[in-house]
Amino acid sequence: MDLFNNICTGDTYKMLIGGKWVKSSSKATQDVYSPIDNAVIAKVQRATVKDADKAVKAAYDARDKIGKMPAVDRAKMLTEIGELIYDYFDLFVDLIIEDAGKPKNVAKGEVTATAERFKYAAEEAKQITGESMLGDTVPWHKEKVGMVMRQPLGVVLAISPFNYPLFIASAKIAPALAAGNSVVCKPASSDPLAVMYLARLIQEAGIPDGAFNVITGSGGEIGDFLSGDKRVRMISFTGSSSVGERIAKIAVFQKLHLELGGKAPALVLADADLNIAAKQCISGAYKFSGQRCDAISRILVEKKVADRFVKKLLVEAKKWKMGDPAEAGVKIGPLIDARAVAKVDSLVKDAKKKGAKVLLGGKEAGGNYYEPTMLDKVTTKMKIAWEETFGPVAAVIRVKDYEEAISIANQSEFGLDASVFTQDVDKALDAGMQLEDGTVNINAAPAHGIGNFPFGGDKDSGMDREGIKFSVDEMTKVHTIVFNPKK
Ligand code: NAP
Numbered sequence: 489m490d491l492f493n494n495i496c497t498g499d500t501y502k503m504l505i506g507g508k509w510v511k512s513s514s515k516a517t518q519d520v521y522s523p524i525d526n527a528v529i530a531k532v533q534r535a536t537v538k539d540a541d542k543a544v545k546a547a548y549d550a551r552d553k554i555g556k557m558p559a560v561d562r563a564k565m566l567t568e569i570g571e572l573i574y575d576y577f578d579l580f581v582d583l584i585i586e587d588a589g590k591p592k593n594v595a596k597g598e599v600t601a602t603a604e605r606f607k608y609a610a611e612e613a614k615q616i617t618g619e620s621m622l623g624d625t626v627p628w629h630k631e632k633v634g635m636v637m638r639q640p641l642g643v644v645l646a647i648s649p650f651n652y653p654l655f656i657a658s659a660k661i662a663p664a665l666a667a668g669n670s671v672v673c674k675p676a677s678s679d680p681l682a683v684m685y686l687a688r689l690i691q692e693a694g695i696p697d698g699a700f701n702v703i704t705g706s707g708g709e710i711g712d713f714l715s716g717d718k719r720v721r722m723i724s725f726t727g728s729s730s731v732g733e734r735i736a737k738i739a740v741f742q743k744l745h746l747e748l749g750g751k752a753p754a755l756v757l758a759d760a761d762l763n764i765a766a767k768q769c770i771s772g773a774y775k776f777s778g779q780r781c782d783a784i785s786r787i788l789v790e791k792k793v794a795d796r797f798v799k800k801l802l803v804e805a806k807k808w809k810m811g812d813p814a815e816a817g818v819k820i821g822p823l824i825d826a827r828a829v830a831k832v833d834s835l836v837k838d839a840k841k842k843g844a845k846v847l848l849g850g851k852e853a854g855g856n857y858y859e860p861t862m863l864d865k866v867t868t869k870m871k872i873a874w875e876e877t878f879g880p881v882a883a884v885i886r887v888k889d890y891e892e893a894i895s896i897a898n899q900s901e902f903g904l905d906a907s908v909f910t911q912d913v914d915k916a917l918d919a920g921m922q923l924e925d926g927t928v929n930i931n932a933a934p935a936h937g938i939g940n941f942p943f944g945g946d947k948d949s950g951m952d953r954e955g956i957k958f959s960v961d962e963m964t965k966v967h968t969i970v971f972n973p974k975k
Pocket residue numbers: 647648649650651652656674675676677678705706707708710711712715726727728729731732734735746747748749750780781782876904944945949950
């Protein structure tokens with residue numbers, strides 16, 4: 489793999505700053521572990537504030553190189569990045585399996601969605617338009633004519649979480665470049681490797697030096713500096729609500745896009761197709777071991793169908809095989825680390841202590857594994873009804889009726905995604921209007937594909953919406969030129 493020769497020496501990766509692959513200024517590195525067996529699989533640079541400053545400076549100095557690049561050239565570059573990702577498809581799949589512990593099929597889906605997102609962003613780069621306006625709404629400037637256009641912001645800081653190590657970083661990078669911004673990307677420390685390879689492909693596709701930079705290291709050490717740097721004009725952050733809140737307090741004059749935690753409810757109404765609902769609820773709860781912001785983590789089922797539904801849910805749950813994520817047929821791999829396992833276990837134990845019925849699993853399974861778990865008779869007194877689980881747990885709350893389901897769903901501090909299972913179109917529309925979540929999915933688990941629909945949350949789930957068109961809009965600013973013709 490000659491193309492990737494310069495990104496690492498042995499198993500130690502460098503960072504991309506100003507078009508060069510470099511070591512951290514302190515020479516410090518940090519280990520990257522595989523969640524499958526906790527083996528150290530690589531080392532990455534531990535960037536210091538000095539390195540973060542260099543990366544922002546490189547992006548700032550290069551902002552015109554990409555900002556003034558014609559849309560047709562940016563589009564060509566983005567298409568090329570998408571194609572290169574397909575050329576190295578298996579490499580990315582293997583990286584995501586090893587680095588994030590993601591089952592093979594889910595890893596394949598992530599790589600495909602990433603390549604397509606770049607290609608889609610290429611189309612969007614050519615759709616950035618403006619408008620002209622007359623000033624004749626009042627008598628005293630009726631001759632004026634305004635040209636309103638969208639311009640790039642400058643430097644976009646992209647901070648991404650562990651759970652979609654390639655896709656979420658790309659969901660920020662692709663529209664940022666499409667809109668003509670330069671980028672500093674900081675991937676999660678748990679699984680940064682896929683972004684390092686992506687960075688090399690972005691270089692290969694012809695990005696000007698400095699217009700795309702990647703720094704690795706502890707978010708806790710360099711995050712405050714990056715968030716407060718005024719050369720950064722937008723921070724696009726995906727991660728926990730607590731870190732999002734910290735960034736928001738520091739970033740006073742920067743545009744913010746925050747994609748934070750979630751606690752998606754699935755409302756299973758008495759008239760639902762229970763077979764579809766059971767399949768979708770389990771897939772929504774268990775996919776990537778529930779380590780998704782949009783995971784279904786509260787199943788609110790109407791009492792009159794609860795017994796029948798729970799039986800079907802259990803049949804579906806038992807189909808999810810746990811094991812080595814690289815093995816065909818395995819659908820549940822490890823959680824990202826021991827801390828994640830302990831968190832899931834504490835929520836399950838709290839629920840058990842307060843009377844929940846364990847119908848499946850319910851305990852640690854060695855290493856970073858947690859058994860696929862199903863809890864029935866969960867109540868609102870239990871922590872698992874409110875806190876992010878981020879583990880393979882299907883938690884069933886039996887509700888009196890539709891109104892109670894809506895009420896419990898909306899009491900959450902989160903407001904990212906929801907699902908409603910019903911065959912009554914009026915109920916579906918009513919629930920769609922009443923639920924306080926960014927997206928309401930009718931008769932399916934939340935799934936966001938490559939980003940044609942806007943995606944994002946309200947309340948503690950964040951602000952603004954991601955998606956190709958929506959992100960490009962957010963990542964540009966309105967610029968106006970007003971003509972004052974001679975009378
Ligand atoms: P996290 O701990 O908040 O970390 C996310 C990123 O922020 C990492 O790159 C992290 O770097 C960095 N970071 C840490 N402290 C920082 C600081 N003070 N300033 C700036 N950056 C800092 O989240 P995670 O555990 O990786 O991901 C899981 C969370 O992400 C869940 O809450 C999940 O719901 C949320 N999520 C939301 C969405 C969405 O679209 N709404 C999608 C996916 C995930 P280090 O890794 O070096 O600490």
